Amino acid sequence: MIWLHRFTIILASSTLLLLVVGGLVTSTESGLAVPDWPNTYGYFMFSFPLSQMVGGIFYEHGHRLIASMVGFLTIILAGWIWFVDPRRWMRRLGVIALVTVIVQGTLGGITVLYYLPAPISVAHAGLAEIFFCLTVSIALFTSSGWLTGYSNPSRQHSAAHKDLTLGRLTVITTALIYLQILIGAAMRHTGAGLAIPDFPLAFGQLIPPSWSWGIGIHFTHRVGALFVVFAVMATALHVLAHHRNKKELIHPAGFLILLVIVQFTLGALTVLSGKHVGINTSHLGVGALLFVTSVVLTLRVNHARLTMTSTPETGGFAASTTASSHSSLGANR
């Protein structure tokens, strides 16, 4: 079953690629370069000539092709999990992932057919992050570390799930990051990315001297960034201070610190560069990585709570690290 886990890695990686290419579609204003859906200029999607993938079509049709591949991989994943994973909740999660990607594809089609209505575009962006979170979570749940409970004989500190402060911090941080992503999507899809053209000030002042929808949503995104930085730092430093021997927590915590610094810098550069396509799109991609890293940390902190002893028939998974459970799910470190 190590192959199932490797497959989930491929799907999660493909989903990140899909997210980034989707960001390129918006950054290059190519969202309506292909006026029809699900066909492409009248062609069946997969028979559209590659030689005609020019200009904005390259991004939009490329996004559709990658989305189709991700959908296909998700079908395989859902079926694979259904037939081999004894955990009922995992089988359900596979189905949920499949339903999510279908809804996501439909939302994408609706954005084209109705000329990119902002609420639908924002929903498409928000659901993309949820789907990415699902694929990464499934990868986590099929990993050897998760299956063996991150056993560490030299562990000195108490279990992470008993650290109520950490539990709250990780959930709050994850929620804040997702909220910030939604605000960013609303800003992008209402054309407010440069509503405040200077940085770090706003029209030369700390607070914008006048307000509009665009200025409001843009400023909210900037303030939200400060909250996210604070929450990420508080979470990561708490892990470093109280759970230093737990590699499964230290690694994502350290990665969170790195990502939030990069993300904040990219956000500033997006404004200062006048929304350079590469910088703008990277900001989206790093934001997605920041979100799923926080999700991984949250899940790992709560690993013991989420894997309380029960039988596969009732949906749980025994936290035991016996050889039999290793072999049933292919958990090999």
Place this chain on the structure above:
Amino acid sequence: MEARKMWTIASMMVIVLTGACGGNGGDTDVAPATEPETPAAMAFDPATAGNITGTINLEGTAPEAEVIRMNSDPVCVGERPDNPMTEYYVVGDDGSLHNVFVYVKEGLEGHSFPTPSEPVILNQDGCTYLPHVFGIQVDQPLQVTNSDPTLHNIHATPSLNDEFNTGQPIEGMTYETEFTEVEVMVPFKCDVHGWMNSYVGVLDHPYYSVSGDGGAFSLNTLPPGDYVIEAWHEMLGAQTQNITIAESETAEISFTFTVS
């Protein structure tokens, strides 16, 4: 045989019912729905028509035009070896400003004008829109033509009229539509080739002009009266002027746009 008779009878009933429900006029017991009466068009003697002519000038130095990089589509690069330039500011050597849409904004209330049946042509040639700025009347056909051996999509983003976005993957394809509401201006763009854009002014009368060489424009055969004339430029905004046309008079006005 019985089934065939039944289908024949059913088809005849459908035809009869359709004929009874459709068509205009005829004797009915139901009074036709009342419609608001269209006011009679104001009488206008063409012999008294006047004209407005003028020029559009630019004060200050406009940003220089830049070469349009068409690298995202090799076909466009091949079609345009002449280094096409951006058209945000087209300024003559004499300081005249081209591509300014000039039209009668007010003063024609009470007049009605027939809708031309001849279509206005918007051509995609050399991966640019021709013309860049133009006018059309409400309900007049607009024919968009692809004269390039590459794909284009024609995406109009009006505020009052219906938005549309249609693809033309094949050279020679045409698309016909019309606008139903007065709107100045409706932008066009191609989402495949981001540098392509055009603007159309939709009016309910034929008195519009686009400044060309020398910044010249003309609005001909106008009924005598008081008018508000507006001049619109895609980068410099709009200006208005009041003018009165006497019978058979040709009046001159000019507009000056300033680049700060």
